[in-house]
Amino acid sequence: MTGAKLRLPLRALLAVLAGALMISGCSSPPTNPQAKPADPVAKVSFEPGAGAQRVNPAAPISASVQRGEFDSIELRNSDGDSVEGKLAADGQSWKATEALGYGKSYSWSGRATGDDGKQVEVRGEFRTVNPDKTNHATINPRDDAVVGVAMPISIKFDEPVEDRAAVQRALRVRSSTPVEGSWAWLNDEQVDYRPKDYWPANTHVAVEADLYGLDLGGGSYGQADLTTDFDIGRAQIVKADVRTHQMAVVRDGKQVASYAASYGKEDDPGRNTPNGTYMIMAKHPVEIMDNPEYHYRNVRKTWAARFSNHGEFIHENQDNIAALGKVNNTHGCINLSAADAKAYFDSALIGDPVEVVGSASEMEPRYDVYDWLLDWDQWKAKSAL
Incomplete structure (x- = not known):
């Protein structure tokens, strides 16, 4: 029929539209060739952080991984030497078990796998401090020593220490019998520890000095850590009253001899x-003595126990036997007969106190070992803390 319009039934039109929608809804979205994988x-993180400079070689060194575990991990220095360390049981952290060296570069290597199954490389570098100089120190008493109740703990450095407070904070003293004690700087190269009163007899003492890696000031660092474990022996004290012309020995509270x-x-x-509280510093079966001021040299005496670096000893002097017990006529030493000097010498320990009273003069506290010439307040005032 000419000029007639094509009419679709309504039901047919809806079917055509529904088919088009179904085709559109089932089609996949276009892919993006530029999409980045997750x-x-x-x-992985490090302590110290990667790229760190002037790291303290004694500081804790560690690596850890979040949302994963280490498959392998290693820390090496610039010489290719591997640093000893321990991986945690869960595989998520590693810690160095040895101190590092001064002035060295260190690099991490290894891999970690995440809980997504993907691996990451372990990489990072840092460098330890390179000191201008290191300061060597020694400690006394040595391991396993048995010493007297006046024995101080003494740490001596090869060079002056600028940051004395830093040193004291690195020192620890433990004793089996608790004591009140303090460190004091006798000079800029020596720090000593003593109790307020004498050590209790038969006390065990342990000392730790964490000096390696410690900034001592002035570009100097500690060369090595120090430790010592020693014992205090019986409590033996020399009571030396110059007015009596006798030297008494008191052991564990009882007088055991009077010479x-x-x-x-x-x-x-x-x-x-001179008056003062000293301690036995050294013992020698034979001592050669000189005093040019009083015109004698190369005098040989036996059973000599030094108790002051001013020059005082307890020693034998058979040549002065007539004066013993009667007259004070020595050059400052305590003279005994040969038999008595040997008996005392054999009983003495390094660190035994010698208490001198009744003299016309006092000892000036400056002759190297003067720990017990200071009262407690004077001693504490020499602490850097």
Whole structure:
């Protein structure tokens, strides 16, 4: 029929539209060839951080991984030497078990796998501090020593220490019998520890000095850590009253000996045995003595126990036997007979106190070992803390 319009039934039109929608809904979205794969979830971190400079070689060194575990991990220095360390049981952290060296570069290597199954490389570098100089120190008493109740703990450095407070913070003293004690700087190269009163007899003492990696100031660092474990022996004290012409020995609270003695000449200050609390510093079966001021050299005496670096000893002097127990006429030493000097010598320990009283003069606290010449407040005032 000419000019007639084509009419579709309504039901047919809806069917055509529904088919078109179904075709559109089942089609896939277009792909993006530029899409980036997801990053691995494992994250590795270091202490110190990668790229760190002037790291303290004694500081804790570690690596850890979040959302994963280490498959392998290693830390090497610039010489290719591997640093000893321990991987945690869960595989998520590693710690160095040895101190590092001064002035060295270190690099990490290894791999970690995340909980997404993807691996990441372990990489990072850092460098330790390179000191201008290192300062060597020694500690006394040594391991396993048995010493007297006046024995101080002494740490001596080869060079002056600028940051004394830093040193003291690195020192620890433990004793089997608790004591009140303090460190004191006798000079800029020596720090000593002593209790307020004498050590209790038969006490065990342990000392730790964490000096390696410690900044001592002035570009100097500690060369090595120090430790010592020693024991205090019985409590033996020399009671030396110059007015009595006797030298008494008190052991564990009881007098066990009294020896006829001669002390320093009383009317000559240069020959006094000065008042003060000292300690036995050294023992020698034979001592060669010199005193040019009083015109004697190469004098041989036996059973000599030094108790002051001013020059005082307890020793044998058979040549002065007539004065023992009667007259004070020595050059400052305590003279005994040969038999008595040997008996005392055999009983003495390094660190035994020697208490001198009744003299016309006092000992100036400056002759190397003067720990017990200071009262407790004076001693504490020499602490850097």
